[in-house]
Amino acid sequence: MIKRRQPHNESLSDKINRYRGAILVISVPVLLVTFVLCLMPRAPVDGGVGGVSSNRKFSPNYAVRMDPGSNKYAVVFDAGSSGSRVHVFCFDQKLDLVRIGDGLELFEQLKPGLSAHAADPKEAADSLLPLLEKAEVVVPQAMREKTPVKVGATAGLRQLGVDASERILQAVKDVLKVKSSLKSDDDWVTVLDGTQEGAYQWVTINYLLKKLGKKYSQTVGVVDLGGGSVQMAYAISEEDAAKAPRITNGEDTYVKEMFLMGQKYYLYVHSYLKYGLLAARAEILGLEKDSDNPCILAGYDGVYKCGGNDYKASALPSGSNWNKCREAAIKALKVNEPTCTHMKCTFGGVWNGGGGDGQKNLFVASFFFDRAAEAGFVDASKPVATVSPAEFQKAAQGACATTLEDAKSKYPHVESGNLPYICMDLVYQYTLLVDGFALQPQQQITLVKKVEYQNSLVEAAWPLGSAIEAVSAAR
Incomplete structure (x- = not known):
């Protein structure tokens, strides 16, 4: 049998035509893979806010698109009887705390408190400025005008009386309007009543322990001993709430209804002024x-x-x-x-x-x-x-x-x-x-200064509960 020799001058089109079957077998899967990859969203290099890493880890099996603008900041001043403190928090869309620098909050404090400046309201208000400056540095500039700043004065101002405390609060409102780039509102600068303080503290600790959303029997009770007052708060059954005494002398009611993370709670809370x-x-x-x-x-x-x-x-x-x-x-x-x-x-x-x-x-x-x-x-x-x-x-x-x-x-x-x-x-x-x-x-009772949350320690104080309320209202 005589073998047929291929001509040396075969053109490129002739070669493609001769091997078209093999080319199709190889190229179709490659094109399909390339097409799928182009459709997939890319995960960002850094899911943080304002240049701060969010410390989130993504699964290699899928990609997640994150919008830094969906996070919300809140700044809360705790103006207590023994000193003033500022807390800055950042939350994602699920109300989970997002890292700020090395931790999950900025916390700074100084002494004495606002009540130590009872004779000079402006001096009292100006005492908060060093804390305000530290708080504003943490909040990205583009988000400051949307970030609420709240000031909650506690037992120290309550004990000064209405006139003296109102003068100090008005001075604080004026300072925030002039000196702060954050979102301020006169209604956010107030003397917390004891039940608010106790309720916020209960929310804070149960949030950090990841108890919110669970049955009331799975939550923990809280006693918070401050300088001017002591609060007790714990969740009770609906039946016990119905039996609560009716207060007729103008005091706060004993039971507050709260709806948190899909669960309704009946919260017994009372603040004992003068017993801090x-x-x-x-x-x-x-x-x-x-x-x-x-x-x-x-x-x-x-x-x-x-x-x-x-x-x-x-x-x-x-x-x-x-x-x-x-x-x-x-x-x-x-x-x-x-x-x-x-x-x-x-x-x-x-x-x-x-x-x-x-x-x-x-x-x-x-x-x-x-x-x-x-x-x-x-x-x-x-x-x-x-x-x-x-x-x-x-x-x-x-x-x-x-x-x-x-x-x-x-x-x-x-x-x-x-x-x-x-x-x-x-x-x-x-x-x-x-x-x-x-x-x-x-x-057995648990003494608590901070609570571990997402591998970081967070102050077990009422401002986090107030911040959760602030960002929830803005959602």
């Missing part, structure tokens, strides 16, 4: 104004200033005494107040909410954590600790047996201005928990 840690000192010292006090450490003779009033603060010749100080704390709390007309009361004739599953897991914040850490039975480097009221009792007994001179070395982390009152503070905290809120001495 610093205000309680005045209540205890005021029982016998001109006498030495069994709660003051031996070696101290001074004056305690609170709410524009002076109180004699001097030790007994024998020094502080646990038993006598406890009697004074019980008397100041009005534990045996005969005016309780409800089913069951805490102290001062106040309904206790009825208890229940929403109160069983109790988170206790603010000064409770601070004094426990300073007294040495809680590690200050860890933001959460499980303790019992009995540990406050033991610490108080040790403090009351100490002189002022010895306390300087025994409690190195207590500020010098607070040192004479360390016995009083710890006795009061134990009495508040056991006699005021009727906890068992051995009951």
